[in-house]
Amino acid sequence: xxxxVFKYSVSMMLLSLFLASNIFAQEQDLSNYRMRFRFKSIKxxxxxxxxxxxxxxxxxxxxxxxxxxxxxxxxFLNVLGEEKVPLGTSKTSKEGIARITLPEDQYYLKxxxxxxxxxxxxxxxxxxxxxEEEISIKDIHLDLxxxxxxxxxxxxxxxxxxxxxxxxxxxxxxxIIISVEGMLSKMIxxxxxxxEGGYEFEMPIGxxxxxxxxxxxYAIIEDHDDYGDVVQKNTESWGILNEQxxxxxxxxxxxxxxxxxxxxxxxxxxxxxxxxxxTGIHLFKIKKEGEELELKTENE
Numbered sequence: 001x002x003x004x005v006f007k008y009s010v011s012m013m014l015l016s017l018f019l020a021s022n023i024f025a026q027e028q029d030l031s032n033y034r035m036r037f038r039f040k041s042i043k044x045x046x047x048x049x050x051x052x053x054x055x056x057x058x059x060x061x062x063x064x065x066x067x068x069x070x071x072x073x074x075x076f077l078n079v080l081g082e083e084k085v086p087l088g089t090s091k092t093s094k095e096g097i098a099r100i101t102l103p104e105d106q107y108y109l110k111x112x113x114x115x116x117x118x119x120x121x122x123x124x125x126x127x128x129x130x131x132e133e134e135i136s137i138k139d140i141h142l143d144l145x146x147x148x149x150x151x152x153x154x155x156x157x158x159x160x161x162x163x164x165x166x167x168x169x170x171x172x173x174x175x176i177i178i179s180v181e182g183m184l185s186k187m188i189x190x191x192x193x194x195x196e197g198g199y200e201f202e203m204p205i206g207x208x209x210x211x212x213x214x215x216x217x218y219a220i221i222e223d224h225d226d227y228g229d230v231v232q233k234n235t236e237s238w239g240i241l242n243e244q245x246x247x248x249x250x251x252x253x254x255x256x257x258x259x260x261x262x263x264x265x266x267x268x269x270x271x272x273x274x275x276x277x278x279t280g281i282h283l284f285k286i287k288k289e290g291e292e293l294e295l296k297t298e299n300e
Contacts, residue, residue: 033057033067037131039120041228043140047104051076051087053120055131056096068096069128075121076100079134080109084119114138114163140171140227144219146203146236153203153238157219159194170197174221180207181216209239 036058042050053074059065069092076087088100098120108116117136124130138161145156155178159171174194178201179186189207192199209215215238221230 032060034060035069035128035131037120037122037133039118039133039135040223041118041135041137043142043228043230044101045231045233049102049106050099051102051118051120052097052099053092053133054096055092055098055122068092068094070094070096072098072122072128074098075123077119077121078109079117079119080111083109085109087118108139110164112164114161135228137228138226140221140230141168142219142221142230142232144217144232144234146217146234146238153205153236154200155190155203155217155219156198156200157194157232158198160197172196174224174227177218177220177222179218179220181218186218186220203238207239209237209241211241213237213239213241215239 034057036054036056038054040052042052044050055069055072055074057067057069072092073089074092075089078085078087087102087106090098090100092098110116115136115138117134119132119134122128122131141160141162143158145158147154147156157176157178159174160168161171163169171194176192176194176199177188178190178192179188181187189204190201192201203217207215214235216233216235219232221227223229
């Protein structure tokens, strides 16, 4: 067995040990850590769905000591009874995250209630035990409207699921978060509950928009037992136009003249005064020479 020596911290050593393709882990090292294997589904505004796992080892005594499992093969499947349909495979990143994106028209196996059972599976290695997690969700349809009712800007959310016959069922008792796009992250502006398939509230005024005055609004359902994570968005010109005012340049019609005019005027004035000085000096010399000539004539 090949051995590599690392002069790093314990966390870095464990991270290297988790790279099963290169190094074998020691049981005594892994015994200090608890493996965290988390799986979630995120439905995007365009109808596509992200399946994402987080695979991280957490120190049992120090929770701040977290070591991502790197380059682990994660298999994603759609499960119905004994039937398992592969959806894709992805390796975990340096942050321990593996994800795939399924298109809007992805076909899913569903049970009689319309639930989709999804599985994330890590088969394990000689050093790490296998991990798997299942989630069972309903496919929710979330619509976000930005409308004006009696000149009042209103955010309107509608949500429903479909039964096995394709009949729409209004969503009930589901928490919803409304946020707007910020410079660094989304800013929450309202939190409420969807009832009878809908929720709406009055949009606050005075929110800054982009260069065109547009503002992007998000409706978000987070970590729901039946729907997972769901995101919908819409854009409308409800923001305050964030104009950048430029200082007026000097022009003929502004209070301050163009710079070139100052330069030309200065040169002209300097030239005129230089001519006055030059003429004055020579007149003084002429007068002095005249007086000397007159004095010389008188002496003769």
